[in-house]
Amino acid sequence: MYAIQVKNLKFGYKRELTLRNLSFNVEKGKFISIIGPNGSGKSTLLKNLNHIYRPWEGKIMVEGIDINKLRVKELARKIALVPQDTVVDYEFTVEDIVLMGRHPYKGRFQREDENDYKIVKEALELTNTLELKDSVITEISGGERQRVIIAKALAQNPSIILLDEPTSHLDINHQIEILNLLKKLNEEKGTTIVLVIHDINLATRYSDEIIMLHEGKIIGSGTPEKVITKENIEFAYRLNVAIEKNKYTNSLYLTPINN
Amino acid sequence: MKICTNKERYVLVILILILILSIGFFSVIGTANITVADSFRIVGSKIPRIRDFVDISDITESHQTIIWSIRFPRVLLGVLVGASLSMAGAAFQGILKNPMADPYVIGISSGAALGATIAIVSGIKSIFNSMSSISFFAFIGALITVFVVYNIARIKTKVPVSTLLLAGIALGQFLTAIMSFLMVIYSKDMAKIIYWTMGNLGGKGWDPILKISIPVIISMILINFFARDLNIMLMGEETAKSLGVDTEKTKIYILVLGTFMVSMVVSISGIIGFVGLIIPHIVRILLGPDHRILLPASALIGGIFMVLADTIARTIISPVEIPVGIITALFGGPFFLYLLRRSKR
Numbered sequence: 001m002y003a004i005q006v007k008n009l010k011f012g013y014k015r016e017l018t019l020r021n022l023s024f025n026v027e028k029g030k031f032i033s034i035i036g037p038n039g040s041g042k043s044t045l046l047k048n049l050n051h052i053y054r055p056w057e058g059k060i061m062v063e064g065i066d067i068n069k070l071r072v073k074e075l076a077r078k079i080a081l082v083p084q085d086t087v088v089d090y091e092f093t094v095e096d097i098v099l100m101g102r103h104p105y106k107g108r109f110q111r112e113d114e115n116d117y118k119i120v121k122e123a124l125e126l127t128n129t130l131e132l133k134d135s136v137i138t139e140i141s142g143g144e145r146q147r148v149i150i151a152k153a154l155a156q157n158p159s160i161i162l163l164d165e166p167t168s169h170l171d172i173n174h175q176i177e178i179l180n181l182l183k184k185l186n187e188e189k190g191t192t193i194v195l196v197i198h199d200i201n202l203a204t205r206y207s208d209e210i211i212m213l214h215e216g217k218i219i220g221s222g223t224p225e226k227v228i229t230k231e232n233i234e235f236a237y238r239l240n241v242a243i244e245k246n247k248y249t250n251s252l253y254l255t256p257i258n259n
Numbered sequence: 260m261k262i263c264t265n266k267e268r269y270v271l272v273i274l275i276l277i278l279i280l281s282i283g284f285f286s287v288i289g290t291a292n293i294t295v296a297d298s299f300r301i302v303g304s305k306i307p308r309i310r311d312f313v314d315i316s317d318i319t320e321s322h323q324t325i326i327w328s329i330r331f332p333r334v335l336l337g338v339l340v341g342a343s344l345s346m347a348g349a350a351f352q353g354i355l356k357n358p359m360a361d362p363y364v365i366g367i368s369s370g371a372a373l374g375a376t377i378a379i380v381s382g383i384k385s386i387f388n389s390m391s392s393i394s395f396f397a398f399i400g401a402l403i404t405v406f407v408v409y410n411i412a413r414i415k416t417k418v419p420v421s422t423l424l425l426a427g428i429a430l431g432q433f434l435t436a437i438m439s440f441l442m443v444i445y446s447k448d449m450a451k452i453i454y455w456t457m458g459n460l461g462g463k464g465w466d467p468i469l470k471i472s473i474p475v476i477i478s479m480i481l482i483n484f485f486a487r488d489l490n491i492m493l494m495g496e497e498t499a500k501s502l503g504v505d506t507e508k509t510k511i512y513i514l515v516l517g518t519f520m521v522s523m524v525v526s527i528s529g530i531i532g533f534v535g536l537i538i539p540h541i542v543r544i545l546l547g548p549d550h551r552i553l554l555p556a557s558a559l560i561g562g563i564f565m566v567l568a569d570t571i572a573r574t575i576i577s578p579v580e581i582p583v584g585i586i587t588a589l590f591g592g593p594f595f596l597y598l599l600r601r602s603k604r
Contacts, residue, residue: 052500076503083497090493090548100491104503108484156502 001064003028003160003192004049009058011048018044020216021058028159031186031193033203036213037237042196043084045213046162049194050081063159076104080153082163086145094132094140094148098123101155116155123154127181143174150181160192161185168198175199179206204228205251212236228252267552274559281563282338285570286330289577293322301326332465334566337583339468340460340524341534341565342558343475344368347517348535349542349557350482353489353550354510355418358598361536362521365423366408366431367401368530371522372455373438374400380445391470397526401518404430409514417496435530458531458584460569471523478516479558485513486550493548531565531584533591538564540598 004026011019018041026032034042047053049060051067060067062078070078080101088097101123102116124130127147132140137148146166153161163182167175183206185191197203203210204224212220212227214236220227233241239256246253286298301323303313315323344362351360362368378396411426412418435456442452488509492499499506525531538561539553546552565583568590572583 047497050501052497071503072500072505073503076501079501081497081501083495086494086498088494092490092493092548096490096549097494100487100494100502103487103491106487 001028002026002061003030003063004194005059005061005064006049007059007061009045009048009060010056011044011053012056013044017056018216019048019055022216022218023058024211024218024221026160026192026194028192029186029190030208031183031206032195032209032211033207034194034196034211034213035198035200035203039215040213040236041216042213043164046081046164046194046196050079050162051075052081073104076156076158078158079160079162080156080158082146082149082153082161082166084165085142085169086149088137088145091136091138094124094129094135094137094151095120097137097148098151098155101152104156119157120151120155123151126154126185127151143170143177146170146174146178147181150178154185158191160194163193163195165196165198167202175202182206200228200233200254201246201251204253205246205249224252228254270546270552271555271559274556274563278338278559278563281566282331282334285566286326286334288570288574289325289330291322291325293318293326297322298326298330302331328464332463332468333460333569336460336463336468336527337566337569338562339472339475340528340531341538341561341563341568342479343520343524343561344531344535345538345557345561345564346479346482346554347521349539349550349553350485350489350513350517351535352539354492354513355423356493356495357418357420357423358540359420359424359536359595360418361533362517362525363431363530363532363534364536364595365427366404366434367518367521368525368532369431369434369438370404371397371401371518371525372530373434373441374398374522375526376438376441376455380441391526394471394523394526397522398519400434401522401525402515404434405514405518454582455529456584457582458529458587459580459582460528460565461573461580463527467527471527475520475523478520482513482516482520483551483554485509486554489513489550489554490548529582529584531587533587533595534561534565534568536598537587537591537594540594 002025006025007023009019009022010017022045034045036042044053048055062070062075067075098120099112099116102112102119106112121130124133127150129144129147129151132144132148137145140148167178170178179202182193182195186193195207207224209222210224210227211218212232219236220232228243230241230243233239233254242255242257244253245251283295283299287293287295297318300313300315301318303309304315305327348361351362351365352358374396375393377400378393408423408426408430409418412423414422439452439456442455488504491502491504492506492509496506539557542553542556542560546556568586569583572586573580575581
């Protein structure tokens with residue numbers, strides 16, 4: 001069973017195609033990273049998967065159902081999105097924010113009930129943000145805010161979480177903290193994770209599979225060992241690199257070398 | 260477990276009580292000296308069931324007329340106008356994610372007033388039974404204005420403060436100018452024009468209130484059902500979509516409902532500025548950004564504020580009345596500048 005199937009996906013903002021005929025499948029319960037240089041279409045792809053953008057051509061299936069046939073709330077029960085950075089200028093409490101994750105389950109005339117608060121509490125516990133519950137979102141740190149946003153995603157009770165560079169504004173310990181959290185969700189709850197990330201070393205360390213994009217095309221997909229090769233990196237990033245196995249993490253480690 | 264509705268309920272109940280008290284209190288203030296107790300008794304004597312227990316034979320006929328036929332409908336109209344403008348302001352600020360959005364600043368009030376003026380000067384008689392042609396034209400004028408301003412101000416899906424203000428104020432002034440021009444040609448009554456462009460609640464009687472109150476109250480209730488969507492939209496367009504909010508549809512519902520409310524009241528009161536700007540901000544500072552409480556509380560506090568402003572307008576240089584829009588602008592102008600300065604930070 002596939003969580004996401006993409007067939008011949010084409011999409012562009014103006015005339016030019018940003019995504020040129022992409023096809024791939026994401027198996028249920030996998031941890032997938034999408035990498036590629038700036039402007040290669042990573043975030044655009046993610047937004048197509050979440051139906052924020054409509055594909056020009058091609059087909060996207062979520063858990064076997066055509067994405068066009070899902071109502072917005074139905075999709076939000078299957079897929080949650082964590083953006084790069086969520087700037088909130090309004091003084092909502094952390095609990096209010098996470099409670100918003102219950103929206104897809106609520107009718108217009110329905111209020112949140114005890115069960116919703118229970119799910120919110122679990123999400124807060126899982127992301128280690130329970131003690132921030134009554135804090136105001138504008139007054140917590142960037143790392144804490146990102147965990148709260150992930151808690152909101154969890155409150156949606158999704159089977160798939162899409163993340164768009166969720167760690168790029170964070171320092172190294174918070175990056176690891178977020179990725180460990182995602183790995184935990186992936187292993188314990190079986191949540192399918194699709195992560196857009198710039199740091200290739202983190203991608204190889206955490207992912208089951210990697211999709212490498214270059215100018216809107218997939219130039220490699222599969223296990224880190226298969227995709228992260230000297231040739232692929234040189235082709236996509238025009239960078240000369242040394243790749244070796246890191247003896248501490250037992251994953252591929254990439255070091256840029258000057259021409 | 261925390262049930263969030265408790266705080267909401269207390270606050271709203273308190274505000275409703277304050278509103279009722281201020282209706283009584285402000286009906287009393289004026290040139291004719293009538294006590295609060297008398298005014299409540301006069302009102303009571305008009306309500307079925309309560310009527311039987313109230314004896315008003317000791318109150319003079321003229322006082323009864325002043326309270327029941329002049330002041331009381333005026334105060335209620337003030338509540339309706341203030342509540343509509345404030346709730347529309349709060350909702351617009353939410354969907355546009357822009358703290359400066361207000362029915363007056365973004366030109367809706369001017370569009371409504373122009374529509375109403377066209378109906379008045381052309382003497383078109385009622386098209387629909389339930390709604391006067393003036394209100395209908397006001398709604399059409401306002402609706403056209405809001406979509407023009409929105410599309411001029413919009414840059415992709417964002418509506419930045421600067422373009423919204425420029426488009427709204429420019430178009431608003433333009434429409435106000437056309438409106439004044441029409442009135443000069445057709446009525447040659449400058450005083451009437453001033454009252455219409457600066458707003459006035461006096462001398463309307465019961466008739467207009469009875470006509471607009473039900474549609475206005477229904478649209479207020481409907482807007483409240485979008486409170487959660489509005490909260491989520493404050494998190495950003497993409498987050499809102501990923502949470503299952505149909506942002507484009509929500510925007511259109513809110514714009515249409517808010518514009519409808521505003522045009523109904525403006526078609527009676529004329530243009531009253533800044534209420535929809537000041538009140539939601541004060542409520543946000545006092546009660547937080549949650550629209551489930553912000554929307555109803557803005558309506559209630561807006562109603563109280565409007566009645567207060569109108570009382571000042573009719574008593575400050577009594578017996579001469581000044582347009583209530585002057586009072587709201589005296590409060591609102593400096594407040595607007597303060598917000599603009601703060602948003603620059």
